[in-house]
Amino acid sequence: MIENARIRSRIVASVLLICIIAWTIILVNPAPLMFHAHHLVTYSGASRSSFPIILLLRQLAYLVLGWVIMLSAMMSPTLIESIQHVAERSFKRQRGRAIGLFIIGYVTVWIVTNSAILLIMLSISLLELPSHHLIIGVSIIAFLWQCSPIKQRSLNRAHNHRELAAFGLAADLDTLYFGITHGSWCISSCWALMLFPMVLPQGHVAAMATMTFLIVSERLEAPKTPTWHLRFPGKLIQISIAQTQILFSSQLLKQE
Amino acid sequence: MAYTRNNAWDNNGTFQNTSLLWYAKGVGIMQTRALDDLNSWWFFAAIHGEYLNETNYPGWGSIPGPPQVPTTPLPSKSIQDSYWNQCQHQSWYFPPWHRGYLLALEAQIRAAVVSLGGPKNWALPYWNYLGPNNQYKMPPAFAQQTLPDGSPNPLFVEARYGPQNDGDIFIPIPPVSEQCQDNTLYTGSNPNTPRPGYGGPNTGFSHSGRLSGNLESNPHNQVHVDVGGQAPQGNVWGLMSDPGLAALDPIFYLHHANIDRMWAEWNAKGNSNPTASNWLNGPAAVGQREFIMPMPDCNAWVYTPAQVNSLSQLNYEYADLSSPAPTQPVAFDATTRRLTRLGLPPTVVAQGDRMDNENSLELVGTHDGTISLKSSGARVQLRLAPEVNQQVISSFAATSEGTLPDQVYLELENVRGAQDAYKLTVNVNGQTAGTVALFGLRRASMEDGQHGGQGLTFVLDVTEIIDNLHMNNALDVDSLDVRITPNNSISEDANISVGRISIYRQSYQ
Numbered sequence A: 001m002i003e004n005a006r007i008r009s010r011i012v013a014s015v016l017l018i019c020i021i022a023w024t025i026i027l028v029n030p031a032p033l034m035f036h037a038h039h040l041v042t043y044s045g046a047s048r049s050s051f052p053i054i055l056l057l058r059q060l061a062y063l064v065l066g067w068v069i070m071l072s073a074m075m076s077p078t079l080i081e082s083i084q085h086v087a088e089r090s091f092k093r094q095r096g097r098a099i100g101l102f103i104i105g106y107v108t109v110w111i112v113t114n115s116a117i118l119l120i121m122l123s124i125s126l127l128e129l130p131s132h133h134l135i136i137g138v139s140i141i142a143f144l145w146q147c148s149p150i151k152q153r154s155l156n157r158a159h160n161h162r163e164l165a166a167f168g169l170a171a172d173l174d175t176l177y178f179g180i181t182h183g184s185w186c187i188s189s190c191w192a193l194m195l196f197p198m199v200l201p202q203g204h205v206a207a208m209a210t211m212t213f214l215i216v217s218e219r220l221e222a223p224k225t226p227t228w229h230l231r232f233p234g235k236l237i238q239i240s241i242a243q244t245q246i247l248f249s250s251q252l253l254k255q256e
Numbered sequence B: 001m002a003y004t005r006n007n008a009w010d011n012n013g014t015f016q017n018t019s020l021l022w023y024a025k026g027v028g029i030m031q032t033r034a035l036d037d038l039n040s041w042w043f044f045a046a047i048h049g050e051y052l053n054e055t056n057y058p059g060w061g062s063i064p065g066p067p068q069v070p071t072t073p074l075p076s077k078s079i080q081d082s083y084w085n086q087c088q089h090q091s092w093y094f095p096p097w098h099r100g101y102l103l104a105l106e107a108q109i110r111a112a113v114v115s116l117g118g119p120k121n122w123a124l125p126y127w128n129y130l131g132p133n134n135q136y137k138m139p140p141a142f143a144q145q146t147l148p149d150g151s152p153n154p155l156f157v158e159a160r161y162g163p164q165n166d167g168d169i170f171i172p173i174p175p176v177s178e179q180c181q182d183n184t185l186y187t188g189s190n191p192n193t194p195r196p197g198y199g200g201p202n203t204g205f206s207h208s209g210r211l212s213g214n215l216e217s218n219p220h221n222q223v224h225v226d227v228g229g230q231a232p233q234g235n236v237w238g239l240m241s242d243p244g245l246a247a248l249d250p251i252f253y254l255h256h257a258n259i260d261r262m263w264a265e266w267n268a269k270g271n272s273n274p275t276a277s278n279w280l281n282g283p284a285a286v287g288q289r290e291f292i293m294p295m296p297d298c299n300a301w302v303y304t305p306a307q308v309n310s311l312s313q314l315n316y317e318y319a320d321l322s323s324p325a326p327t328q329p330v331a332f333d334a335t336t337r338r339l340t341r342l343g344l345p346p347t348v349v350a351q352g353d354r355m356d357n358e359n360s361l362e363l364v365g366t367h368d369g370t371i372s373l374k375s376s377g378a379r380v381q382l383r384l385a386p387e388v389n390q391q392v393i394s395s396f397a398a399t400s401e402g403t404l405p406d407q408v409y410l411e412l413e414n415v416r417g418a419q420d421a422y423k424l425t426v427n428v429n430g431q432t433a434g435t436v437a438l439f440g441l442r443r444a445s446m447e448d449g450q451h452g453g454q455g456l457t458f459v460l461d462v463t464e465i466i467d468n469l470h471m472n473n474a475l476d477v478d479s480l481d482v483r484i485t486p487n488n489s490i491s492e493d494a495n496i497s498v499g500r501i502s503i504y505r506q507s508y509q
């Protein structure tokens, strides 16, 4: 619901800017993201030998940077509604702080989860399976998750904009907690879609773009009863077609 | 052929009124059809909203009859997905969706009436509960057990309990009012139009509405809850109290015909509907479901708000569309009233300055923490942020420079619960801020429902209360005293809670 148009347009502009910057980085120099893509498979060899600690730390920083860029590219458009909720429910002078806490909570759960996934992937890679096994395995898991009722339930929960306290410590804790819970439902709904491009030997960027389209599209759907079903990025396509038609017909009207 | 919708209270609202008699017979025919028949009474009710999958009340299998509501045979999943649970509430699509819904139901009943040898120009009557004399009462034909010929009356419904839960059906006026008719904006706000506007908020791509428009809040939501009410014992509520049951009660369509008449009257006064293409083209244009209705010829009618925008495009009219051209520009009313209240000459505010700044909505204070509502209601101190409250206070000084002081709203946010049949009256520092009806609460509170479990939000314009506090030098305070009083005792299982109570300011500067 658009309550305060000015806040809304500022949020939309900032989010789109961040999203565009992230995509520019990815297109120009996808190196940070490449790390846990195919490096992951070769990483197992290195990790067993003595690994200089400095190099490891640098790799870790690189890793987190890569995750933040990936999150900005793929997830930021889905945060518009929630950020707006946080901004409108806060006192004007605390809006920036509230949005900041929400994002900290949100990004933190992602980093924690990504680390866990990375560890799992590393241990799997120690098994020295052929890389196509990994791709097939992740694809199957991603597909099953995508069709599952848990996926729908997570999407539904991500629509729940809960009440937030406005005063004092309670306000800070509420927005932080909202960031964490919202982030958790986001992860639960999107983790498989985000993992999939990372295990591909090539074509990451195209796969990431496709997944982003799917993720944003799913978020625009109203909540539904959780059941098993196939999910397509129908919503965004529908919107694009309908909006283009409107634009086109209004142009025609002007010419008449 | 132009059809005329007449007042249900003609001929004292009895079966002497042939519109009502034929309506009853038409409803009877639609009720003989099966649930999976697109032209059945049950299918139409499910278009608005249904609870076929629930076992206990309000599951359709446990509704006390009459009517005997079937729960089988179900239509196919794809038919259900395109037709059922379509109703548009808490959205600017509320008026146009219901207009099309009424047209389809009316066409169905007319076809049934004609098949019985009735008048070819039959049209749906409306119940103008805000009309003179006894019209605040339900037309008596709806309370008869039998038709004049002795057969059961299809308009009679068991689960209809009234505002005092005793089966006496009437609309309490006040709090029900036609104040919304003085609004001058469909979406948005100005001195005559409190947020979110007459027709409802722009619900955008996400369709995440939580706020009802002013026509929808009062009278629409209130009338639903007043007619439906709650059974004296047990956890059964009236059909009209809940969107997933409401259209099973034949009074539903007369109530909505009146809401539709009010919308037409509002337009006839010179107020315009949105011109934004996203409204005109309907929710399908923002990727939501299209508006679709089964017509008697077995065709589906897909429509957009643009197609039902004004009565002149359509084939019906209202017998009473009392819309005399306003004797004075409506825009003067609210502002003049306000200036008078503040003891200022009406000339002080230039007309051009009366548009509010829709971008300026700002939080002034809250009561943080969830309040669980029992029959005794609740009383809380709503804490104000001193620096923002100072801005409200100083906005009164700005009046001399030609702008109005702030508009102030009270919001009940994230209201949740399992039962809809309640109304809450809100008081601020001993003055009545307004009454809200919880119609739609149950569905908005379901975690896997359309609203994702965030519940409903209610907004009340408390500008007059703030003006009075200012005039009594009682506005420079740390907190406001807010009371919430339910209209009836709240059942144990209703679990009604208010997530937060807030005060917002909106400036004209």
Ligand SMILES: [Cu+2]
Pocket: B220, B224, B246, B256
């Ligand atoms: Cu209704």
